[in-house]
Amino acid sequence: MLALFGKTGQYFEILETPPDEVNIGDFLEISEVQLNRSLILQVVDVAYLSIPGELEEIMRLAKAQEIIVENEGHNTSIEQFGDEIISSKILKCKVRGALLNGHFYRSTLWVPSRYKTTVKKISTNEIKSVMGNENKIPFSIGELLSEPGGNVVVDLTKLDGSLNIILGRKGAGKSMLAKTLVKALVNNGAKCFVIDINNEYSVSHSSRNFVSLVPGKNLKFSFHSISKPVFISILQNLFNLPQSSIMEISRIWDRLKESGHLSFKSLKKEIAFAQINDYIRDALIRRLELLESSGIITDDLPEKTFIDEFRSSEGRCVSLMLRGQSSIFRKLIIQLSMNQLLESLESGSLEPIFLFAEEAHLYQDMSFWEDLVTRMRHLGLSLFFITNEPESLSKFIYRQSDSIFIFNYINDNDIAFLSKVTDLDSDSLTAFISNLPERCCLATGKITNNIPLLVKTEPLNDFKGGFTRLFFKKEYLKF
Amino acid sequence: MNTETNAGLLSKELPREAEKGILDLAGNIVPINSDSGEEVPIAAVDSSFVVLGQDNENFYILLRSALVFRKNQNNIRVVRSGPFLLSSESSEGHFHEMEIDNILRVNETISNGIVLVDGLDLKEIESKLKSYHKNFLISVDKVFQFENMRVFSVFPKYPFVVNLKDNTFLARLSPNGFIVKLSLLSSSITEACKVLSMLIRNDELSFGYPLTLKLAHIFAKILPYEASSARLSLYMKEKVSITRKLDGRKLLLGSLWG
Numbered sequence: 001m002l003a004l005f006g007k008t009g010q011y012f013e014i015l016e017t018p019p020d021e022v023n024i025g026d027f028l029e030i031s032e033v034q035l036n037r038s039l040i041l042q043v044v045d046v047a048y049l050s051i052p053g054e055l056e057e058i059m060r061l062a063k064a065q066e067i068i069v070e071n072e073g074h075n076t077s078i079e080q081f082g083d084e085i086i087s088s089k090i091l092k093c094k095v096r097g098a099l100l101n102g103h104f105y106r107s108t109l110w111v112p113s114r115y116k117t118t119v120k121k122i123s124t125n126e127i128k129s130v131m132g133n134e135n136k137i138p139f140s141i142g143e144l145l146s147e148p149g150g151n152v153v154v155d156l157t158k159l160d161g162s163l164n165i166i167l168g169r170k171g172a173g174k175s176m177l178a179k180t181l182v183k184a185l186v187n188n189g190a191k192c193f194v195i196d197i198n199n200e201y202s203v204s205h206s207s208r209n210f211v212s213l214v215p216g217k218n219l220k221f222s223f224h225s226i227s228k229p230v231f232i233s234i235l236q237n238l239f240n241l242p243q244s245s246i247m248e249i250s251r252i253w254d255r256l257k258e259s260g261h262l263s264f265k266s267l268k269k270e271i272a273f274a275q276i277n278d279y280i281r282d283a284l285i286r287r288l289e290l291l292e293s294s295g296i297i298t299d300d301l302p303e304k305t306f307i308d309e310f311r312s313s314e315g316r317c318v319s320l321m322l323r324g325q326s327s328i329f330r331k332l333i334i335q336l337s338m339n340q341l342l343e344s345l346e347s348g349s350l351e352p353i354f355l356f357a358e359e360a361h362l363y364q365d366m367s368f369w370e371d372l373v374t375r376m377r378h379l380g381l382s383l384f385f386i387t388n389e390p391e392s393l394s395k396f397i398y399r400q401s402d403s404i405f406i407f408n409y410i411n412d413n414d415i416a417f418l419s420k421v422t423d424l425d426s427d428s429l430t431a432f433i434s435n436l437p438e439r440c441c442l443a444t445g446k447i448t449n450n451i452p453l454l455v456k457t458e459p460l461n462d463f464k465g466g467f468t469r470l471f472f473k474k475e476y477l478k479f
Numbered sequence: 480m481n482t483e484t485n486a487g488l489l490s491k492e493l494p495r496e497a498e499k500g501i502l503d504l505a506g507n508i509v510p511i512n513s514d515s516g517e518e519v520p521i522a523a524v525d526s527s528f529v530v531l532g533q534d535n536e537n538f539y540i541l542l543r544s545a546l547v548f549r550k551n552q553n554n555i556r557v558v559r560s561g562p563f564l565l566s567s568e569s570s571e572g573h574f575h576e577m578e579i580d581n582i583l584r585v586n587e588t589i590s591n592g593i594v595l596v597d598g599l600d601l602k603e604i605e606s607k608l609k610s611y612h613k614n615f616l617i618s619v620d621k622v623f624q625f626e627n628m629r630v631f632s633v634f635p636k637y638p639f640v641v642n643l644k645d646n647t648f649l650a651r652l653s654p655n656g657f658i659v660k661l662s663l664l665s666s667s668i669t670e671a672c673k674v675l676s677m678l679i680r681n682d683e684l685s686f687g688y689p690l691t692l693k694l695a696h697i698f699a700k701i702l703p704y705e706a707s708s709a710r711l712s713l714y715m716k717e718k719v720s721i722t723r724k725l726d727g728r729k730l731l732l733g734s735l736w737g
Contacts, residue, residue: 053702060697067555069698077716078541078562080710 002119004030004112005090010425012041014091015049017084022046022091022121023146024431025454029122030112037100039112040127041093042452044428049088057086066325071449094428096127096451106450107373123147127451133391139184141177141447145454146455150454156188158446159354161377163400165393166386167231167418168407173439178356178386179403185354186210186315193310193341194319195334195363201356203462211309212319215325216295220302221336223264228253230339234314238331239287245280250475264292294329296336302479306337308342310353321452327362334363342372345379352380360385361392369393373400390417398422402446424452509672511650511709513538513679521549521682522594523584528574529706531713537566537601539721541709542574544581545698548589549682549691557698558720565708579604586614593678595692597617601646601662612649615674618662619692642668652679656687 004279005015015037016022024043032040098108124144137156147381179201182192185210194201201213213219235241252270254263271284293296309318320337322330344350360369375385384435385393398421411413415434419426430452432442444452526544533539543561564572582604585594591613598620640650646666651658663671683690713719
């Protein structure tokens with residue numbers, strides 16, 4: 001039995017007596033049938049009903065476990081009601097919306113009567129039906145934690161042009177969710193670009209829709225495709241080239257460009273023989289040799305450019321495999337790729353792209369991403385940030401986010417930070433994410449029509465990587 | 480160690496109690512030798528009742544009892560009876576009957592042992608007991624206390640027993656434990672000393688109170704939520720609507736001053 005018990009602040013308290021069983025994250029409807037109105041609540045916390053004598057009973061039960069207790073002549077009816085009373089719970093609920101005369105509203109000032117209302121548990125599908133939203137491209141991201149078998153079907157188009165964040169502790173399942181989304185997008189013809197720092201987005205079977213680019217092997221950038229500002233910026237920001245050296249290389253670049261002999265090789269040669277300060281010459285030569293050793297800049301024109309990989313009539317996922325690359329080369333590769341990608345998007349020569357960036361703070365500073373977030377809608381870029389450190393992303397990015405997927409966090413500081421930057425109230429957030437089992441996440445925002453859902457994500461075996469390599473693997477297999 | 484203290488001194492220490500006849504020490508304070516008792520079974524009986532309310536004709540009462548059997552220190556068995564829902568014209572009659580029935584039942588279940596009961600006048604049941612079971616009955620009065628609390632400092636700290644009057648004794652069962660008032664079927668201090676040494680040997684003592692009897696209290700007690708369950712059951716199953724006993728004081732003065 002469920003009944004409206006009270007209201008404290010923003011929270012409604014619902015009395016739950018057996019056999020009903022409602023869990024955190026479940027939805028309830030309080031209806032006042034005569035007036036055709038109801039409230040949609042979500043359970044954010046569960047507490048035991050405080051009853052007189054509960055402590056004595058619990059102590060008695062604990063004592064009864066130590067000794068032999070036989071019951072005779074007990075009254076089953078009284079016992080049943082007693083069990084119901086002692087097992088009763090108070091469900092702390094938050095209002096998620098109201099239905100007034102058949103119309104759904106996000107908020108309401110109406111407080112229902114305790115006497116005239118009925119309370120019942122409702123499924124997520126019922127909520128979706130009252131909200132009246134249709135999925136243009138339906139896609140299941142997993143099943144509801146509280147409704148096994150009840151798929152969470154979302155509209156894939158809601159990821160289009162949006163900023164999405166996937167957060168979770170190491171091994172919580174965030175990459176698995178990202179891969180599920182990549183697969184769904186590719187299957188529906190979308191183009192995805194994945195900055196894959198752990199080489200885990202390559203598929204286990206051969207598929208022309210999934211392309212893995214290995215820097216230096218099937219990923220090279222033609223020197224001719226790199227503009228002078230980009231080249232100079234790489235030398236300055238990544239290789240810490242001093243201002244005086246920048247001025248020299250800039251002059252040499254212009255001279256070679258005018259003569260029509262600009263190439264990486266000629267640039268290096270010209271510096272070697274130029275009438276410049278020896279210190280500057282050494283500084284420039286050392287950096288160009290370092291750049292050359294990366295193997296990703298070539299004077300030749302590659303058969304297929306990085307951008308050409310996205311030109312396909314079908315869906316495609318291009319993943320940049322960066323495992324084993326030094327921090328500086330990783331930054332270099334990403335800077336060159338992103339420059340080309342953004343140029344192509346800006347010129348309109350490339351269809352909109354879904355970009356998946358794992359641990360984005362490791363290879364680009366936040367101002368770069370913030371700038372991208374500001375321009376993403378005009379560029380045709382949909383962004384996914386995947387990280388295990390909530391504080392690595394700026395507040396600006398959180399504020400601009402459309403959808404957010406949060407896996408389990410138990411650290412109070414992480415939870416406190418997230419409650420400050422997300423739209424969800426801190427009590428709901430704490431109740432939801434600190435109790436989430438493995439592979440389960442809280443999904444909220446545009447993707448779920450702003451209704452927080454607890455989702456058990458689907459396991460995926462299509463991708464190669466992502467598994468933890470263990471030294472004591474044989475020992476684990478024994479159990 | 481000074482094994483005997485003249486109990487008459489207590490009357491001087493506690494003149495008010497002596498005047499009122501509460502303290503009528505007939506004998507000397509006798510120490511109890513806890514090592515001398517033989518191994519015997521212990522049983523305890525307790526019952527409780529709650530008046531749920533009343534309708535125009537009857538009181539509605541909830542009754543429960545617990546019988547606790549202890550053998551060989553660690554072997555404890557609890558038999559709980561009830562709760563029984565009764566309607567009656569008197570609010571306490573059934574409780575008393577149940578309590579006596581349970582004592583007789585326990586007395587027939589064990590032999591050569593000790594039966595502990597909670598604050599009952601043993602004279603009432605003496606005639607009903609079958610002597611061939613050879614059990615010792617001890618009624619323990621846990622609510623007993625002197626008006627003048629200094630009495631606890633007057634008595635020795637070690638286990639002792641002292642005869643108050645007739646078959647009523649005052650005893651400390653464990654060192655520094657609470658002093659309890661006991662009734663036995665005999666008024667002999669020697670027998671009291673023997674029985675209590677057997678009790679100390681065979682039962683655990685919690686602050687000087689026998690654990691077997693404490694367990695009987697614990698398992699017999701009707702908790703407030705159980706009374707609520709019974710009221711609900713009465714209403715839902717028997718369609719009987721009862722009102723709580725009227726409290727004129729509360730009605731007139733309100734819940735704060737009533």
